[in-house]
Amino acid sequence: MMNQETIEIWRIQVVAIGFSLAVMLFVFELIRRKKLREKYSLVWFGAGIVMIVFSVWRGLLDEVAHFLGVGYAPALLFLVALFFGMVLMIHFSVVISDLTEKNKTLAQDMALLKAELKKMKADERKPS
Amino acid sequence: MVKLLVIIPAYNEEMNIAQVVRSVDETRRILPDTLLDIVVVNDGSADRTLEAAESSGVIVLDLPYNLGIGGAVQTGFRYASEHGYDVAVQIDGDGQHDPEFLPKLIAPILSGTHDVAIGSRFLDSSRAGFQSTFTRRIGIKLFEWINSVIIRQKITDNTSGFRAYNSKTITMLADEYPLDYPEPETVIMLGLRNFRIAEIPVVMKERQGGRSSIGAWVSWFYMVKVLLAIFVNVFKKHR
Numbered sequence: 001m002m003n004q005e006t007i008e009i010w011r012i013q014v015v016a017i018g019f020s021l022a023v024m025l026f027v028f029e030l031i032r033r034k035k036l037r038e039k040y041s042l043v044w045f046g047a048g049i050v051m052i053v054f055s056v057w058r059g060l061l062d063e064v065a066h067f068l069g070v071g072y073a074p075a076l077l078f079l080v081a082l083f084f085g086m087v088l089m090i091h092f093s094v095v096i097s098d099l100t101e102k103n104k105t106l107a108q109d110m111a112l113l114k115a116e117l118k119k120m121k122a123d124e125r126k127p128s
Numbered sequence: 129m130v131k132l133l134v135i136i137p138a139y140n141e142e143m144n145i146a147q148v149v150r151s152v153d154e155t156r157r158i159l160p161d162t163l164l165d166i167v168v169v170n171d172g173s174a175d176r177t178l179e180a181a182e183s184s185g186v187i188v189l190d191l192p193y194n195l196g197i198g199g200a201v202q203t204g205f206r207y208a209s210e211h212g213y214d215v216a217v218q219i220d221g222d223g224q225h226d227p228e229f230l231p232k233l234i235a236p237i238l239s240g241t242h243d244v245a246i247g248s249r250f251l252d253s254s255r256a257g258f259q260s261t262f263t264r265r266i267g268i269k270l271f272e273w274i275n276s277v278i279i280r281q282k283i284t285d286n287t288s289g290f291r292a293y294n295s296k297t298i299t300m301l302a303d304e305y306p307l308d309y310p311e312p313e314t315v316i317m318l319g320l321r322n323f324r325i326a327e328i329p330v331v332m333k334e335r336q337g338g339r340s341s342i343g344a345w346v347s348w349f350y351m352v353k354v355l356l357a358i359f360v361n362v363f364k365k366h367r
Contacts, residue, residue: 104195104307108203111169111189112210
């Protein structure tokens with residue numbers, strides 16, 4: 001027999017699973033439309049899978065919460081979500097740094113080539 | 129003949145650049161046996177720096193957008209490296225540095241005793257010329273202390289952008305140079321790699337016009353960024 005409390009937990013489980021699936025489906029769709037590179041989707045899928053595992057397997061959440069001394073088990077879900085948020089942001093910072101470096105090299109290449117081209121044009125105009 | 133390249137980074141220096149180029153050009157008479165080329169790196173200026181530099185007849189490296197002083201100077205190093213220059217001198221585009229000191233600055237490079245020469249405004253006991261503002265001198269003193277502990281050599285003017293490098297150093301810096309506020313960090317980079325650094329007393333002027341790239345609030349960011357970079361450098365892998 002289900003009491004009131006079990007029904008509520010069951011509801012939030014469905015919402016959590018549904019939300020995680022929706023996010024993963026959205027990420028998948030972005031890759032399919034070539035709006036997102038596979039390389040950058042991995043962290044999102046990882047986060048989605050972990051959230052689904054915790055949502056489905058309630059016992060695991062309680063176990064981990066008990067082990068860590070977290071009184072209210074669902075609060076752990078927030079912690080896990082926050083952790084993935086942080087991982088994603090650090091990942092973005094790394095990607096941006098990499099892009100900055102490549103961007104710098106590209107701009108410098110362009111300046112050097114422009115000067116080279118200008119010199120070649122000037123040499124061409126001069127009768128040898 | 130020594131092939132010398134003078135690199136002048138310029139960001140919104142339309143008022144100063146022609147004069148700086150002219151004063152560098154005039155040093156030819158005090159630099160015998162030297163093949164001197166001047167390159168102005170236009171760091172995505174919004175004003176007419178590009179036109180002013182081009183009409184002065186020097187080589188111009190025109191960056192498509194603003195990279196920051198380090199990115200601009202490095203473009204000059206890459207040019208020097210590609211064209212096989214023996215010595216590269218970096219001199220600010222705002223007229224702070226007097227090119228009359230060029231022969232003194234490159235002397236330790238030419239004689240082969242040092243790889244890098246830094247023009248310092250604090251070495252001359254008479255304290256002639258522009259000594260920077262009080263708060264900035266505190267920062268400079270802090271860099272002096274930290275850097276001397278790390279590289280075991282006292283460098284009095286870590287923020288000076290008036291420097292000369294030999295070809296070995298040019299090759300290294302063409303490959304790796306900090307994007308913004310590069311000067312104190314470069315001292316550490318080179319010191320930890322056992323490049324021989326000399327300091328030469330020079331007299332600096334207050335900027336002739338335009339604005340400094342480092343404002344009051346930015347100074348704090350500058351200090352924190354550079355200190356972090358110096359700290360990380362100590363733990364970096366050195367190739």
